[in-house]
Amino acid sequence: MSKNLTSRTQDYSKWYNELVVKADLAENSGVRGCMVIKPYGYAIWEKMQQELDRLFKETGHSNAYFPLFVPKSMFEAEETNAEGFAKECAIVTHYRLKNDPDQKGKLIVDPNAKLEEELIVRPTSEAIIWSTYKNWIQSYRDLPLLINQWANVVRWEMRTRLFLRTAEFLWQEGHTAHATREEAIEESEKMMHVYADFAERFMAIPVIKGLKSPSERFAGAEETYCIEALMQDGKALQAGTSHFLGQNFAKAFDVKFAGQDGKLDYVWGTSWGVSTRLMGALVMTHSDDNGLVLPPNLAPIQVVIVPIYKSDEEYAAVSAKANEISDQLKRFGIRVKFDNRTTHKPGFKFNEYELKGVPLRIAIGPKDLENGTVELARRDTLTKEVAAVDGIATLVVDLLEQIQQTLFQKAESFRNEHITAVDSYSEFKELLETKGGFFAAHWDGTAETEERIKDETKATIRCIPLDRTLEAGTCMYSGKPSIGRVLFAKAY
Amino acid sequence: MSKNLTSRTQDYSKWYNELVVKADLAENSGVRGCMVIKPYGYAIWEKMQQELDRLFKETGHSNAYFPLFVPKSMFEAEETNAEGFAKECAIVTHYRLKNDPDQKGKLIVDPNAKLEEELIVRPTSEAIIWSTYKNWIQSYRDLPLLINQWANVVRWEMRTRLFLRTAEFLWQEGHTAHATREEAIEESEKMMHVYADFAERFMAIPVIKGLKSPSERFAGAEETYCIEALMQDGKALQAGTSHFLGQNFAKAFDVKFAGQDGKLDYVWGTSWGVSTRLMGALVMTHSDDNGLVLPPNLAPIQVVIVPIYKSDEEYAAVSAKANEISDQLKRFGIRVKFDNRTTHKPGFKFNEYELKGVPLRIAIGPKDLENGTVELARRDTLTKEVAAVDGIATLVVDLLEQIQQTLFQKAESFRNEHITAVDSYSEFKELLETKGGFFAAHWDGTAETEERIKDETKATIRCIPLDRTLEAGTCMYSGKPSIGRVLFAKAY
Numbered sequence: 001m002s003k004n005l006t007s008r009t010q011d012y013s014k015w016y017n018e019l020v021v022k023a024d025l026a027e028n029s030g031v032r033g034c035m036v037i038k039p040y041g042y043a044i045w046e047k048m049q050q051e052l053d054r055l056f057k058e059t060g061h062s063n064a065y066f067p068l069f070v071p072k073s074m075f076e077a078e079e080t081n082a083e084g085f086a087k088e089c090a091i092v093t094h095y096r097l098k099n100d101p102d103q104k105g106k107l108i109v110d111p112n113a114k115l116e117e118e119l120i121v122r123p124t125s126e127a128i129i130w131s132t133y134k135n136w137i138q139s140y141r142d143l144p145l146l147i148n149q150w151a152n153v154v155r156w157e158m159r160t161r162l163f164l165r166t167a168e169f170l171w172q173e174g175h176t177a178h179a180t181r182e183e184a185i186e187e188s189e190k191m192m193h194v195y196a197d198f199a200e201r202f203m204a205i206p207v208i209k210g211l212k213s214p215s216e217r218f219a220g221a222e223e224t225y226c227i228e229a230l231m232q233d234g235k236a237l238q239a240g241t242s243h244f245l246g247q248n249f250a251k252a253f254d255v256k257f258a259g260q261d262g263k264l265d266y267v268w269g270t271s272w273g274v275s276t277r278l279m280g281a282l283v284m285t286h287s288d289d290n291g292l293v294l295p296p297n298l299a300p301i302q303v304v305i306v307p308i309y310k311s312d313e314e315y316a317a318v319s320a321k322a323n324e325i326s327d328q329l330k331r332f333g334i335r336v337k338f339d340n341r342t343t344h345k346p347g348f349k350f351n352e353y354e355l356k357g358v359p360l361r362i363a364i365g366p367k368d369l370e371n372g373t374v375e376l377a378r379r380d381t382l383t384k385e386v387a388a389v390d391g392i393a394t395l396v397v398d399l400l401e402q403i404q405q406t407l408f409q410k411a412e413s414f415r416n417e418h419i420t421a422v423d424s425y426s427e428f429k430e431l432l433e434t435k436g437g438f439f440a441a442h443w444d445g446t447a448e449t450e451e452r453i454k455d456e457t458k459a460t461i462r463c464i465p466l467d468r469t470l471e472a473g474t475c476m477y478s479g480k481p482s483i484g485r486v487l488f489a490k491a492y
Numbered sequence: 493m494s495k496n497l498t499s500r501t502q503d504y505s506k507w508y509n510e511l512v513v514k515a516d517l518a519e520n521s522g523v524r525g526c527m528v529i530k531p532y533g534y535a536i537w538e539k540m541q542q543e544l545d546r547l548f549k550e551t552g553h554s555n556a557y558f559p560l561f562v563p564k565s566m567f568e569a570e571e572t573n574a575e576g577f578a579k580e581c582a583i584v585t586h587y588r589l590k591n592d593p594d595q596k597g598k599l600i601v602d603p604n605a606k607l608e609e610e611l612i613v614r615p616t617s618e619a620i621i622w623s624t625y626k627n628w629i630q631s632y633r634d635l636p637l638l639i640n641q642w643a644n645v646v647r648w649e650m651r652t653r654l655f656l657r658t659a660e661f662l663w664q665e666g667h668t669a670h671a672t673r674e675e676a677i678e679e680s681e682k683m684m685h686v687y688a689d690f691a692e693r694f695m696a697i698p699v700i701k702g703l704k705s706p707s708e709r710f711a712g713a714e715e716t717y718c719i720e721a722l723m724q725d726g727k728a729l730q731a732g733t734s735h736f737l738g739q740n741f742a743k744a745f746d747v748k749f750a751g752q753d754g755k756l757d758y759v760w761g762t763s764w765g766v767s768t769r770l771m772g773a774l775v776m777t778h779s780d781d782n783g784l785v786l787p788p789n790l791a792p793i794q795v796v797i798v799p800i801y802k803s804d805e806e807y808a809a810v811s812a813k814a815n816e817i818s819d820q821l822k823r824f825g826i827r828v829k830f831d832n833r834t835t836h837k838p839g840f841k842f843n844e845y846e847l848k849g850v851p852l853r854i855a856i857g858p859k860d861l862e863n864g865t866v867e868l869a870r871r872d873t874l875t876k877e878v879a880a881v882d883g884i885a886t887l888v889v890d891l892l893e894q895i896q897q898t899l900f901q902k903a904e905s906f907r908n909e910h911i912t913a914v915d916s917y918s919e920f921k922e923l924l925e926t927k928g929g930f931f932a933a934h935w936d937g938t939a940e941t942e943e944r945i946k947d948e949t950k951a952t953i954r955c956i957p958l959d960r961t962l963e964a965g966t967c968m969y970s971g972k973p974s975i976g977r978v979l980f981a982k983a984y
Contacts, residue, residue, distance in 0.1 A: 030566065030623050031611065034559035039639060042556045064534045067526035068613075068644055068660050069582070072589070074522065076599055087589055090561070091601055092613065094583040095648040097564070107568055109583055109610055118601055119523065121560075121584065121613070131522050141835065147531060152560055152644065156587040168560050343633065 005355075007289045012233040016284060020162045023292040023356050025279065033160040033167030037276070040356065043300035045170070045276060049150065051202050051297075052172065052274070055194050061146040061174060066128050068152075069119035074127040078220055078252035088156035090121040090167075121154040126220065126245075126271055129175045130253040137177060137267060139258045144187070145177040163280035164237075164492050171275035174242075177250070177267045179257065184268035185223075188244040191272040192225040195240035203278065204295040204407040205229045205285050206415050207239055208438070208487065210463025215447045218271075222246035228462045228487070230415045231284040234436020236462045236489035239281050242272035280492070285411050286380075292357030293380055295407050296400040303329060303336040303396060304358045306349045308365030315342070322364055325374070325392055332393045334400070354379065359403050360396060380406055421485065425476045428488070432459055438489045442482035444475035453477055459488045497847075499781045504725040508776060512654045515784040515848050517771065525652040525659030529768070532848065535792035537662070537768060541642065543694050543789075544664060544766065547686050553638040553666060558620050560644075561611035566619040570712055570744035580648035582613040582659075613646040618712065618737075618763055621667045622745040629669060629759060631750045636679070637669040655772035656729075656984050663767035666734075669742070669759045671749065676760035677715070680736040683764040684717040687732035695770065696787040696899040697721050697777050698907050699731055700930070700979065702955025707939045710763075714738035720954045720979070722907045723776040726928020728954045728981035731773050734764035772984070777903050778872075784849030785872055787899050788892040795821060795828040795888060796850045798841045800857030807834070814856055817866070817884055824885045826892070846871060851895050852888060872898055913977065917968045920980070924951055930981045934974035936967035945969055951980045 005022065006014045021027050025041030028034075037045065053063070069092065096113035100106035122128065129147075136142060154168045163169075174191060178184040192209055199205045207227035217224040221243035229239045250256070250266035257267050286293040296302050305322045309315040322338050329336040337358075339349055346363065353361055363375040374392065377384045380403050387395055418437025422428040428439055443449060443461065454460050463486070470484045497514065498506045513519050517533030520526075529537065545555070561584065588605030592598035614620065621639075628634060646660045655661075666683060670676040684701055691697045699719035709716040713735035721731045742748070742758035749759050778785040788794050797814045801807040814830050821828040829850075831841055838855065845853055853869040860866050866884065869876045872895050879887055910929025914920040920931055935941060935953065946952050955978070962976045 027627075029559045029620070031559040031561045031563060031620070034561060036559065036624055037557040039554035039556045043554065045557075046555060062531035062535065063538060064531045065529040065537075065662065067521045067523040067528065068646065069523045069526060071523060072599055075589070076597060088587065089589065090584045090611070091586040091589065092582045093585045093601065095580065097567070097579055097581065097583065097612070105568060107564055109585065119582070120589070128521070128523070132528055135519075154560065170557065 005289060005291060008232065015289070016280075017162065019283060019287060019291060020280075025283070025292075026162045028162065031167075033157055035160075035162050035166050035168075037170075040300065041279065044282070044294070044298055045279060047298045047300065048198075048202070048278060049172075052198055053148075053150075055198060056148050056172075056174065059146075059190060059194060061148045061176075063149065064147050065149060065151070066125050066132065068122055070122050070125075070128045072118045072120060074131055075120060077131075078127060078249055088158075089123050090154045090156060092119040092121065122151070123153055123155045124271075124273075125149065125151070125153075125173055126175065126249055127253075130249040130255060130269070133175075133177055133267075134253050134255045137255055137257050140179050140260055143177060143179045143257060143267065144183065146174075146187075147176065148172055148174045161280075163276055163283070166276075169276045171273050173271060173273040176270045177255065178269070179259065179267065181246075181268050184246075184270050185244050188223070188225055188242045188270045188272065191242040191270070192227060192240070195242065195272070195274060196227045199227060199229065199239055199278075199281075200408065202295065202297045203282055203285070204297070204404055204411060205239065205281060206408065206412040208463060208465055209467070210465040210487065212241075212463060213447075213450060213461045213486070215450055216461060218243045220245060220248050221271075222248070226463055228438075228489075229281050229285065230411075230418055230437060230489075231281070231492065232414070233284070234418060234490070236438065236487075236491040237277075237281050237284070238462070238491065239278060240272070240274040243270060245269035245271060286407050287357065290382070291355035293407070294357035294359060296359045296404050299357065299359050300335065301337045301353075301356075301358045302334050302400055303360045303362060304349075304353045305336065305338045305362045305364065306346050306353075307338075307340065308346050308363055308368075310366075314366050317369055318364055318366065321369055321389070322362075325362065325364070325389065328393045329396060332397055334393070334396060350377075360399060362392075378403060380410075419487070423473075423476060428459075428476055429457055432457055432488075432490065436490070438462065438487045440485040441476045441488055442473035442484075443486050443488075444478045444480035444482055446478075446480075449475060449477045449480075453488070457490075459490050462487045462489050462491060497781060497783060500724065507781070508772075509654065511775060511779060511783060512772075517775070517784075518654045520654065525649055527652075527654050527658050527660075529662075532792065533771065536774070536786070536790055537771060539790045539792065540690075540694070540770060541664075544690055545640075545642075547690060548640050548664075548666065551638075551682060551686060553640045553668075555641065556639050557641060557643070558617050558624065560614055562614050562617075562620045564610045564612060566623055567612060569623075570619060570741055580650075581615050582646045582648060584611040584613065614643070615645055615647045616763075616765075617641065617643070617645075617665055618667065618741055619745075622741040622747060622761070625667075625669055625759075626745050626747045629747055629749050632671050632752055635669060635671045635749060635759065636675065638666075638679075639668065640664055640666045653772075655768055655775070658768075661768045663765050665763060665765040668762045669747065670761070671751065671759065673738075673760050676738075676762050677736050680715070680717055680734045680762045680764065683734040683762070684719060684732070687734065687764070687766060688719045691719060691721065691731055691770075692900065694787065694789045695774055695777070696789075696896055696903060697731065697773060698900065698904040700955060700957055701959075702957045702979065704733075704955060705939075705942060705953045705978070707942055708953060710735045712737060712740050713763075714740070718955050720930075720981075721773050721777065722903075722910055722929060722981075723773070723984065724906070725776070726910060726982070728930065728979075728983040729769075729773045729776070730954070730983065731770060732764070732766040735762060737761035737763060778899050779849065782874070783847035785899070786849035786851060788851045788896050791849065791851050792827065793829045793845075793848075793850045794826050794892055795852045795854060796841075796845045797828065797830045797854045797856065798838050798845075799830075799832065800838050800855055800860075802858075806858050809861055810856055810858065813861055813881070814854075817854065817856070817881065820885045821888060824889055826885070826888060842869075852891060854884075870895060872902075911979070915965075915968060920951075920968055921949055924949055924980075924982065928982070930954065930979045932977040933968045933980055934965035934976075935978050935980075936970045936972035936974055938970075938972075941967060941969045941972075945980070949982075951982050954979045954981045954983060
């Protein structure tokens with residue numbers, strides 16, 4: 001199996017596409033730009049959802065559900081948002097099909113069933129949610145309102161790629177309302193930290209926290225916080241955003257509250273989201289030419305046990321021990337699968353689980369039974385060791401923890417090696433092509449310079465890192481003064 | 493609060509609508525026919541989802557995700573299905589908005605962005621899923637394929653009611669493929685039992701398992717299994733369906749598999765689903781004129797603790813004890829909330845939690861501190877008792893279990909009292925209006941009779957109960973021979 005995978009150096013993009021399909025994560029559907037998330041891929045997404053949902057609830061948020069459709073007029077209410085977002089989207093204009101009178105078995109749209117007002121399939125839900133919040137918020141006692149929604153959204157993308165950019169995708173969107181500017185900013189920052197924490201501890205992906213430049217901000221936000229990750233091909237990927245919306249949506253939808261002093265004021269808002277795009281980041285951060293590499297914290301199967309045998313008697317003896325080990329691991333809360341299929345050879349299974357990124361493989365054969373051992377293989381390092389069955393569970397727990405750490409450290413080293421400080425535009429352009437990664441450079445703060453650099457190199461400002469040190473310098477492009485470096489990169 | 497609720501005898505339908513909104517379950521949105529599921533309502537739905545998901549996984553199913561849109565031509569593939577289903581639906585015809593050249597700030601649908609083929613927002617996913625299964629299934633080794641999807645679907649209903657009938661609703665849809673007819677039938681039956689088990693053990697709703705008559709079957713199914721519940725107003729509610737699809741969809745989408753003997757054959761299918769409609773059933777089965785009554789197994793808050801105090805000192809002392817009790821209950825896995833708001837009086841809180849159906853309320857005041865007691869109030873019976881703080885956790889666990897049982901038994905008695913055997917059509921018509929409920933009657937098995945009865949009385953055949961005893965009789969309407977009784981009722 002793995003031999004059929006294009007290598008990363010050969011064609012990174014092809015490697016990614018092949019891997020996503022062959023590892024049973026997702027595939028293109030018969031509907032333009034829409035993907036099917038296959039059971040194995042969905043199981044990983046479910047693990048992500050579970051953990052994120054736990055983190056959202058721990059920070060005081062509740063889930064709710066708002067309509068899929070947004071009437072066109074609601075989009076017009078928040079002009080900046082409409083300007084930036086609502087253009088490429090799926091539009092419902094009719095509500096009935098009827099039998100084609102001219103062709104038996106065919107259906108046509110009933111022209112008499114035209115909607116009075118077109119409905120947009122939500123590309124994001126600020127409009128519908130803020131129009132609802134208007135009725136939910138009267139006084140400071142109703143604040144803060146901390147709500148999250150797990151939903152599908154649609155953006156009519158022309159060029160799509162599995163997980164990274166699809167017309168329909170799954171995500172969560174938090175929408176909160178607060179009594180003060182400070183509290184809303186604090187919330188936006190908090191959720192950025194929650195995302196970073198999740199990315200690093202669960203996905204084993206190191207991220208840089210920062211602010212978007214005004215041109216890269218969410219339309220309708222006053223400030224966009226983001227976390228940026230680096231893929232193995234040296235391109236950046238925005239892994240999550242958290243927006244401080246100011247009073248923009250409150251003003252657009254007339255959401256006011258009476259303060260403790262009785263005075264009316266517009267409420268302050270935030271919104272924040274991560275999507276199935278994270279699946280793409282996960283694949284591109286850790287996987288290799290043999291297939292997927294999954295961090296144990298998100299792996300649907302953490303350990304697979306493969307029996308080695310030549311006869312039915314051997315199969316029976318090996319299986320008995322394998323079941324014993326499986327039960328033991330389950331008692332330690334490990335997600336283990338004993339692959340007892342007799343229709344497939346061990347070599348086939350080894351390849352399959354390598355391709356699917358199962359962190360640990362245990363092989364057990366007749367020799368092992370004699371010696372009281374098993375063979376343990378790590379997916380991340382592709383190393384093997386012989387281990388005693390005695391105490392196997394604690395060893396496995398340790399190894400899974402080690403794999404989780406190793407993946408993070410490896411990705412972090414790679415990322416750190418690919419943050420390059422550059423002071424001249426020519427150096428930047430050269431290294432952007434030869435080395436890739438993030439470039440810490442001075443920028444004059446203008447949208448004009450930013451756009452020119454983008455046009456000339458395809459690199460964008462990924463973020464203004466929160467932890468940057470202020471230092472006087474000159475913009476690498478314009479030579480004008482700058483107060484500190486920002487991070488440029490080509491990005492997904 | 494509760495005093496503002498219309499009573500059930502006064503106007504059952506109004507009572508329901510008011511309750512759903514006032515108990516913070518859901519509300520109508522600014523989008524025709526679409527509801528907003530509010531955080532409290534969504535928390536109950538999440539509990540349902542969790543348990544159903546666990547049951548699906550226990551029975552070998554995996555989750556996956558398929559596109560929201562179905563191209564029109566896919567609907568045409570399965571004619572019977574298209575005939576029965578696809579007519580009233582949301583149709584996407586365009587993919588871009590643009591600024592209105594005539595009116596600043598307004599948006600219009602870009603006429604140049606017309607889709608070549610219209611996309612239907614899924615009313616159900618058989619078509620898209622079976623067109624995908626075609627590529628997933630080649631041999632008997634790929635079977636059974638046991639997949640479930642949690643998703644939103646849209647059916648353009650003209651008259652909508654919160655939870656019971658909305659244009660968009662949330663549901664799960666299982667879609668399975670099997671090598672034999674017998675296995676597919678076994679799967680359809682198994683899932684009906686899973687639904688019944690869930691309804692009875694978690695929702696405390698007794699259900700009747702049965703088969704739909706051909707006219708009430710899902711279009712495209714060979715057999716539809718269902719569970720039917722009875723609401724307090726004597727109307728039935730279909731709480732879940734499980735369809736044996738035969739080879740209908742396999743033939744429509746050309747899904748064949750090679751058997752062990754190498755011969756090609758069409759696969760056998762099932763599909764099964766329950767939706768947010770269950771929320772409506774939950775409300776209408778247990779709630780009363782004071783508000784919601786929730787079974788403890790699904791209550792987001794199982795126990796609420798309300799402090800009684802007159803001074804800051806009393807508040808401090810009472811709160812300390814309340815926190816202690818709360819911690820103790822949490823250690824027993826009980827979902828408990830200590831409502832320590834000082835902005836609201838105990839009476840207000842009592843009303844609020846009564847309205848929201850919290851199964852148990854603990855009130856604790858200065859006298860209780862002296863006596864080492866609390867006041868315990870049951871939502872279902874509206875009874876109160878004084879209980880010792882010592883051993884409170886085990887008492888609460890017992891009481892919650894008792895409440896769960898009591899609710900089921902009460903609903904079961906009501907349901908059983910409302911299954912009436914009738915032998916004449918005039919008796920049926922009279923009791924249908926005066927008593928309501930299910931009517932066990934002989935039917936000649938023809939669609940014609942079924943339709944006439946429906947036209948004349950609005951009652952439909954809810955199901956042919958699986959456990960019915962075969963007995964020769966004569967149809968109450970036509971006088972023709974019948975082999976056993978079926979259940980008629982008016983239904984939601």
